[in-house]
Amino acid sequence: MFVSGFTIARNVVKADYPLKEAVESVLPICDEFVIAVGKSDDSTLEFVRSFNSPKIKIIETVWDDNLREGGRVLAIETDKALMAVSPKADWCFYVQADECLHEQYLETVMEAMIDYLDDRSVDGLLFNYKHFYGSYDYLADSRNWYRKEIRVIRNDASIRSYRDAQGFRKNDRKLKVKAIDAYMFHYGWVKHPKQQLEKLKQARKLWHSDEFIEKSYANINEYDFSIVDSLSRYQGSHPEVMKARINAKNWEFEYDISIKKMSFKKRILHFIERLTGWRVGENKNYIEI
16 A cells, blocks of 8 residues: 655745644555645745655645735645645545654554545545644634544545635535545644734635735734634643643743633524534535445
8 A cells, every 4th residue: 555645835934833743643554655845935945855754755846926816826736735645646645734643653553544445435535633822721612623634635636625724625516425424624723823923824814815915914923812712721742743832832821711702593503513423504514435
């Protein structure tokens, strides 16, 4: 069995993405890892070149900054990385630049890839998610955050990135996937407030014009982490690859988890989900089998 990892990167240094940690978190079960590096305004290419692994393959790309409808450019760039994986690959492991797989799940993922290798009815593997917010001690736990997403797909030319690259489709149809007991740790909302604002502005440019961004953030110097509807305390461990970054944290964030900034309807739905595990009306870009 041959496994190819893949991801995209652009301006990750300026916005302090944990890209190196993301790649290293899945590298042990990958035979190669493709990183599509877009032309950047910082030292992203040099940073990626410093990753010390013979498994890593870098391709250089140029993003179309005119594509600002629904973040479509993210899917286009993701497909460039996917199309650059080895033709020998049986499975392709996608990881975004701000998420990591905890090492405790490496064996689970590998076993699932082996188990379903010859089952062509399975297009991919579905992962659970933990979304960290503000600091490494809090989890965003409201309906605003997706609970599951596809991160391992079969090496199939008909499978391509969907919309803003959150998931995948096969000939524009939902993938048939197996859910596995493994979690991706999403750190996209854990940064120094100044870097979080930089990351947000950079991301919003994939949807909106430069003028809109400048106007929206004209008098803002830091991101306000208090703008959140619901958080819970995280009591578990973090991936080993994140330990140095966590120890170097240079900002403080505290939040009263009893505060729930939700409408009455969302409070009811939040309560139902906590009680039963059922998320009413959940949008699923996949078919569990």
